Amino acid sequence: MLLIYCPHCQENREEEEFSYGGEAHIVRPLAPEALNDKDWGDYLFFRTNSRGIHHEMWYHAVGCRRYFNATRNTVTYEILETYKTGTQPTITGANS
Amino acid sequence: MSNGIKLESPLFYFQSSFNKSTSADELFNAEAECGLVVKEAPLSAHLILRGDSNDIAFCAAVAETLGVVLPLKSCTYHQEGNTSIYWLGPSEWLVIESAGQAQIIEAALRKALKGHIAIVDVSGGQTCINLRGVGVATVLKKSTVYDFEAWDLATSNAGRAVQTTFAKASAVISNRSDGSYDLVIRRSFVDYIAQWLLDAGEEFGCRIEQG
Amino acid sequence: MSQNRLESHSGVAIDFTFNGKAYQGIAGDTLASALLANGVNVVGRSFKYARPRGIFGHGAEEPNAIVQLGSGAGTIPNLKATQVELYQGLQASSVNGWPSVNFDVMGLIGAFGRLMPPGFYYKTFMYPKKLWMTYEHFIRKAAGLGATPVEADPDCYDKLNQHCDVLVVGAGPAGLVAAREAARTGARVIIADEQSQFGGTLLASKQQVDGIAAPLWVASLVAELMAYSNIQMLPRSTVFGYYDHNFLTILERRTDHLGLISTRGARQRLQRVRAAQVVLATGAFERPLVFAHNDIPGVMLASSVSTYVNRYGVAPGNKLVVFTTNDNAYQTALDWQRIGREVVAVVDTRSNPCGDTVAAVKAMGIEVIAGHGLIEAQGSKRVKRALVAPINEAGTQVTGAVRRLACDLIACSGGWSPAVHLSSHTGAKPEWDASIVGFRPGDSKQQERSAGASRGTFDLMGCLSEGASAGAQAAMLSGYGDGNLQFPAIAVDEYSEQPQQALFLVPHTKTTSRAPSQFVDFQLDVSASGIELAVREGFESVEHVKRYTALGFGTDQGKLGNINGMAILANALDQSIAETGTTIFRPSYTPTTFGAIAGRDVNNLFDPERYTAVHRWHVEQGAQFEDVGQWKRPWYFPKQGETMQQAVDREGLAVRNSVGILDASTLGKIDIQGPDAAEFITRMYTNSYLKLAPGKCRYGVMLKEDGMIFDDGVCACLGDNHYLMFTTTGGAAGVLAWLELWQQTEWPELQVYFTSVTDHWTTATVTGPNARKVIAKVCSDIDLSSDTFSFMDWRDGTVSGVKARVFRISFTGELSYEVNVPAHYGRHIWEALIAAGEEFNITPYGTETMHILRAEKGFIIVGQDTDGSMTPADMNMDWVVGKNKAFSFIGRRSLQRSDTVRSNRKQLVGLKPLNDKEVLPEGAQVVFDAKQKIPMAMQGHVTSSYYSASLGHSIALAVVKGGHKRLGQVVYCPLADGRSIASEIVSSVFYDPKGERHHV
16 A cells, blocks of 8 residues: 655545556657557557666546656655656656 | 426435425534534536646736636636635645625626637536545545645645546545535536445434525 | 462552452553452463463463453454453453354364374364364364454544554563663654563563662663653553554554543554564573473463463462473563572483572572472362472483472473564574574564564663664664764673573473374373374374364464474474574564554444435435445335335336436546647547547447446547546546556557546436436537537536536437536535426436446446456457558457457347346346256356346346347246246447437
């Protein structure tokens, strides 16, 4: 049971209010039809599956209904920061 | 309602099937015994308002039209008279007004607000119930994972409201100045929540009151 | 007075039975102390060898005294007698020992213990394989694991979600002072202890604290804590799990001490605590010594003997031999001497014990046999004598003649093991510390710290000062206080102790494999020789040895045996204990009832039942209900004496021939507003909404980005930049989250807002050739003529005096009007429509008829005919995919992937059984050749199947490989009963293929 700080509600809230949204910062290709099957497949199916620092989306489903991002350590489950969609993490694999 | 149109609150059937008719005296005694009293508010107008909270003109127009300042701080609500506005999200509010006002308010807001906004009448889909009594704090602990105790401990706790899970449903829960709590709940979950409350409140003595 | 009860100790008598025999205990007893007071030696049989076993400990570590309480629905299996508080009328029985603890068939096996090495069952009962179930049944019954009740639990349970700044686990000396330091800062504190009374070891201590007896000091401190309003004190509450982000679970036993079934309120409460900071003051377990036949009743932990004497006033024997590696156990000799019973001797493995307690014991005139080991206990159902022999300094060999000491009680102590369990739950790896001969908690992985014995600090002064510091620090880190201690140091009278000896296996005159069994794990009969054998058989990892020997697998979870077991393993592997490490402790710390985990989420509260505003009408009409997600939807409306098939036939024919009415309120509904609404919707659906005019509706299919159908429904344009999207009943929340995901994270520049309005509307679908006539009777302000209000239009109007939205959309293929009103008017509008339809015999129908009618039309149900691997083309729905859309809608690119354009994908077709009354089972596999060998080449499966009264024959929808090109072919559905049903592949549209009926 994680405790997650919602950057919109500005409070720690229990995990059961949220649903997981998968890896963050994956941008949809602007011209999907221009991609070959392999490249489109990479976008569709492949994720970093990081060990350690991981940026991921969470949806505050039973709360403010906003998506936001979290930087989570997938080994310890520690959530190092949460930040609004459209902004960048301050903690990344490179600086941790 | 006149002209034979039947209007039923979400708790209508639950009340009629569970409430024994009690005289005033019995009610008084029951009051003393009950640690949890659940009371449905009269049917009201509920509207979802969407807009840009960074837009000063938007905020001002809402305040002007509704006579209530739009709450911009997360997890709070503002109330003036019969009008309440609950913060639900950074661009989302719940407006509760007296019954029958939904279309009037919607029209007034649409006239006053410019730009990208939304107003949705959700009056039929939800209802407001009030929980009071000595057992309320414990019942909230049984039913939600939110830390309502922290509100009581805070130096300023007026006008707090959160949307959170309630048993296996959800609710917008706000504190009242008399120490009771209001829950805005969805119509289709009302029977489940009422049964849950009766069960959770059993140890304190529990009663559901007509709105 | 019972034979072993001390005269100094008295209380209210309590009657109870054990294995059918009546006994008496006194108030304050545990079942274990009462049994000991009554001189009950054998309380159970061991798991494997069925050896008689007696009470060994006094708390959560107890391996032997496992009991079942009561019988019938309220019976509780697998409790430790040491943790069961006695109440009037308690009925207990041993879980082990069939048919009785004093005589049982497995006892014979016990005599051949050496013939049952680890893995015995696997090795012996492996062949013939089919007999394993038989063996297992017999072995389990004989071994005894307690009996689960077969009736519903009559008790109720509850859950509480708690939040606190400081959670203190354990109310021994360290925990109590930690709680005091934290509470005085104003922090919200919870302190929980598994025992009925706070105080831990101090309750049985003869020490003076602050100039008064320890139990009195505890009482005054507890009273002081109770005065704080910011502290919750939870006795009888076991913290059994420590999870992520400082989330801990507590099992609070509220009425277990009062009787089998709670007469008022919840029997147990699961407290789910989110704590900012945690202080673990969980104490330590005394370690038994591993010597031959150390499992005979009458061998106990030294601290347990002292606890029974000092706290419960019970002397569990007469002639005591203390066997120790440390000074601490000498206290037991002093306690025993004080009550006037005989201490035969203290056997100490150390050659020159000389601490304060040693001197005190010697001063009493008690013989101290130094440099010796108690190498074997003798006796059958009770210890009769101890064999004592000199051993070398290293404790590995017997070096001289064996001496016999007559006794009936052996109190042993191999030192203390910190209770690192909760710390381990966080992922902290316990670290071996030779100076305390035990594992200390590893580096904190969460916001927690250990204090006192659980940290390896065993002296009282150390426990108190560590506890105080931990409490103050925890409070400070949660934002309260400055971390400084407020309360002055506490004066404690204490003995100084000399170092203990690390000894995990007491040598015998024979080798380990030849000596009588030296038990390490009592409950599962794991012996030292068994561990050594496991090593000889090639097991090296502690985790593997644990699983092979079952060390630590019992309900005591190895609280006694693990350290000795690891050490014996390390020795056999010729490596250090630190290198060998310990197994990982996981929740639960002690067994937890399913009732507490379920709480009040049972019976009618197990899952929410969602009702529409018309629900009561359906109930009154005798509807049968179907679960659709959490909704209760009418399934069919049987009339008196009707079968389901008859009801469904009647309902379907009514719709086709006159008019029916369906409660469609459960469909998901999302209000969409904003200048970019049309653009956004067009990106989400396969077809375009850019030119959809107000007053118009369009059916759309939504794909996931992989091209697979995810939801479908109608979307209506309500006005400029304003739409209403219908979703499937089960998909409503998922679709809303899906829309929000794309708008918020991918296209925030698109100005559009979404709001769920599912609950706001009641939707009554009036459908059938007479639908228009029915609507006309209750609605006068909408022009219902087909020219002005045609198929896929919607209109605002007044229906029976209520403002309504009426949609001309159809899921039956008939002329249909869906009347939407705010749900408070739901029943009103429903009854008005029923009244208006009376002259046309308007027939309410449920989901079953709805399914049949739509299947007759070949309309798919997402989630029934699709399963997340179907494209629109697979469903023969290419017509719904916009070919000229500017934007690459969600999923479009995937429709061109090599896999999605394969010609042999499973495709939706109709199946018409050749025997046209036979209804195919849904889910049946489709093959092309029914005569082929098993396993057959499976070519698809039936997704929907019904008998159609309108058509007079049964119909099915199926997905079949390459099905669209197989019209007219005959395929087969082989069934489990050996039959094979032949069907012809036909068009999936069985009824009114030209769609003329809904356009009227």
